[in-house]
Amino acid sequence: MSTTAASAQVATTAKVKAPKSKGGPGSASPLVKVFLLLLCCLWMIPVLGLLISSFRTRDAQFSSGWWSAIANPLEFTQWTMNNYAQVMGDNQSGVNMGQAFLNSFIVTVPATIIPILIAAFAAYAFTFMEWKGRDLVFVIIVGLLVVPNQVALLPLLKLYNQLHISGTFPAVWLAHIGFGMPLAVYILRNYMSSLPRAVIESAKIDGASHFTTFWRLIMPMSTPALASFAIFQFLWVWNDLLISLIFLGRGENTIATVALQGMQGQTGQGRELIPSAGFVTIVIPILVFLSLQRYFIRGMTSGAVKG
Amino acid sequence: MAIKLLNALLAILGGIGGAMIIFWILNKLAESLKGRWEDRVKPWMFAGPAILAISVYLIYPAIQTINFSFANEEGTKYVGLRNYLDLLGEAEFRNVLLNNLLWIAIVPALTVVLGLGVAVLADRLNPRGEKAAKTVIFLPMAISMVGAATIWRSIYEYQPTGAPQTGLLNAIMGLFGRDPVYWYSIETLKLNSLLLMVILIWTQVGYSMVLLSSAIKAVPEDTIEAGRIDGAGEKRIFFSIVVPQIWPTVITVFITVLIGVMKVFDVVYVTTNGGYNTDVVGRRFYNEMFTVRNGGYAAAIVVLLMVAITPVLVYQVRQFRREEANR
Structure with a gap:
């Protein structure tokens, strides 16, 4: 805040006229507070409904709405852990959420870690090396950020069928690596170009090769950006439905989101398991998100757009 | 199960290790070139794998898709527009x-x-x-869209008239003495589409x-x-x-x-x-x-x-x- 003495003076008088009640932290009127409290409640009501239902017996779920459990929480006959016990193993609904949950991990972890390394090398080349075509290639990558993945699905499915790798984990890993690559390169390159040039120059003068500079200097310095992308990609792959539905299908390799989608039409036995299956599906991304929120927000504010 | 986990572990190690070895080899190859050529080739060695991934998974399929859009159902014959x-x-x-x-x-x-x-x-x-x-x-x-749609069942769900309602909206309708509604079927003023938009928003x-x-x-x-x-x-x-x-x-x-x-x-x-x-x-x-x-x-x-x-x-x-x- 560097204002001239005169304008600072005026500012203070203006502040006297309009006291701190306008704007600024802690200035919320009771009305604003109540409104935000209501909004937050409204926002969480659907989640609360799911959570309550997931612990209620089949009879309780279908004889009264989930909100009645809030009114009489001490009616212990309505509560059960059985839904979770059932949904994690074999049950009447035919969906084994425990298996699907595990598959989600098997799909997500490699599909998150592998692209980071590939993208980091590329981002280094785009930031610290001079080469013909560099700017053009990068502009193409920027353009590809907004291109929906759907454009690639039909030819890829044909290719996968010819190679007989449809339904296998590598098929989905590779797809997620390819689709996540433009965003990864973009985020990492933006971050690397904000690093101080002098450090790299001095490494060069000391005779360090690009390879050494990359491993010893740039990778450690880029940790925040690497973390941002990792969280993005983790959430994106875990929450994806379309790509796993097409390339992995509903067999024994099916992942949690696809399994949960398959349960939605359930009308008879097993219907009471939908809320617990839903909760099993969303709990990991929520934990990841809450514990690493900072990095996630940093990635978002770097202007990342994913098509 | 154990085999699956082992496979995943191998994929992680193999994927990362493999990528590292590929980059190391590419780097060595570039370094074996003399002088100016080393500087010319090296950027492509570093950026190459990423460019390859993007080409195989986005650019080439996109062109193929345009191609298929002018062909018949199986993509065996061109049908123009x-x-x-x-x-x-x-x-x-x-x-x-x-x-x-x-x-x-x-x-x-x-x-x-x-x-x-x-x-x-x-x-x-x-x-x-x-x-x-x-x-x-x-x-x-x-939360995934599948998860979100599951969550919103607690609001939109419908049970036939007479049965206890399990969705909040229909319970509220009941308070006003109205019959329960299968919300996703209401096309008037595109209400059902609007309710789906609420989930996305x-x-x-x-x-x-x-x-x-x-x-x-x-x-x-x-x-x-x-x-x-x-x-x-x-x-x-x-x-x-x-x-x-x-x-x-x-x-x-x-x-x-x-x-x-x-x-x-x-x-x-x-x-x-x-x-x-x-x-x-x-x-x-x-x-x-x-x-x-x-x-x-x-x-x-x-x-x-x-x-x-x-x-x-x-x-x-x-x-x-x-x-x-x-x-």
């Missing part, structure tokens, strides 16, 4: 396009406005309250709020003070001083949500599967590709989507160039 003409001539498909337009017109704008509102109001709470409120609003961002407002909030915090206090001195009211200050300064962020949020909405698939597929006139381009594409198995139609639909997204793409590239020039 027939796929496009058939689709656009079909009343059902025109309705799909109309639905998409509705999603485009409503969701991004509403997401921006709601996010902006929450950002402005939460800014006035004490830091602790602000953080708590923002976390609550932001949380659905982590619920997951996106947090994103909009976080970005806009950090933009508002970056608005220099002096400019606001100057407005106050000139006697501008709070409303005037907000619309004439704050909004113009956060406009670039507003555009970023709008575009991001817009792209998400144009290709929207999950929420419609999971809830109505396109029934009751709620179908959208993304779901129709999936249906043509996977259920009907008409590759020509599927490809043509995606090409139309691509054409619709081109202005956004051009804007994105221009924006990037402008930012680079300012570096």
Whole structure:
């Protein structure tokens, strides 16, 4: 805040006229507070409904709405852990959420870690090396950020069928690596170009090769950006439905989101398991998100757009 | 089970190790070249694998898709523009396009406005309250569309008349003595599509709020003070001083949500599967590709989507160039 003495003076008088009640932290009127409290409640009501239902017996779920459990929480006959016990193993609904949950991990972890390394090398080349075509290639990558993945699905499915790798984990890993690559390169390159040039120059003068500079200097310095992308990609792959539905299908390799989608039409036995299956599906991304929120927000504010 | 886990572990180790070895070999190869050639080849060794991934998974398939869009169902024979003409001539498909337009017109704008509102109001709470409120609003961002659709069953669910209602909306209808409604089937005023949009907006407002909030915090206090001195009211200050300064962020949020909405698939597929006139381009594409198995139609639909997204793409590239020039 560097204002001239005169304008600072005026500012203070203006502040006297309009006291701190306008704007600024802690200035919320009771009305604003109540409104935000209501909004937050409204926002969480659907989640609360799911959570309550997931612990209620089949009879309780279908004889009264989930909100009645809030009114009489001490009616212990309505509560059960059985839904979770059932949904994690074999049950009447035919969906084994425990298996699907595990598959989600098997799909997500490699599909998150592998692209980071590939993208980091590329981002280094785009930031610290001079080469013909560099700017053009990068502009193409920027353009590809907004291109929906759907454009690639039909030819890829044909290719996968010819190679007989449809339904296998590598098929989905590779797809997620390819689709996540433009965003990864973009985020990492933006971050690397904000690093101080002098450090790299001095490494060069000391005779360090690009390879050494990359491993010893740039990778450690880029940790925040690497973390941002990792969280993005983790959430994106875990929450994806379309790509796993097409390339992995509903067999024994099916992942949690696809399994949960398959349960939605359930009308008879097993219907009471939908809320617990839903909760099993969303709990990991929520934990990841809450514990690493900072990095996630940093990635978002770097202007990342994913098509 | 154990074998599966072992495989996954091997994939992680193999993938990372393999990538490292490939880069190491590529680097050695480049270094073995003499002088100028080393500098010429090395960037391609570093960027090559990423460029290859993007070429194989996005560029080449995109070109193939355009190619398929002019061919028949199996992609064995060219049919000219027939796929496009058939689709656009079909009343059902025109309705799909109309639905998409509705999603485009409503969701991004509403997401921006709601996010902006929450950002402005939460800014006035004490830091602790602000953080708590923002976390609550932001949380659905982590939830998949399938998860979100499952969650919203607790609001939209329907049981036949007479049975105890398990969805909150129908319970409220009951309080007013109305019969329960199967919400997803109500086509009047596109109510069912609007209810699906609510689910998407619920997951996106947090994103909009976080970005806009950090933009508002970056608005220099002096400019606001100057407005106050000139006697501008709070409303005037907000619309004439704050909004113009956060406009670039507003555009970023709008575009991001817009792209998400144009290709929207999950929420419609999971809830109505396109029934009751709620179908959208993304779901129709999936249906043509996977259920009907008409590759020509599927490809043509995606090409139309691509054409619709081109202005956004051009804007994105221009924006990037402008930012680079300012570096």
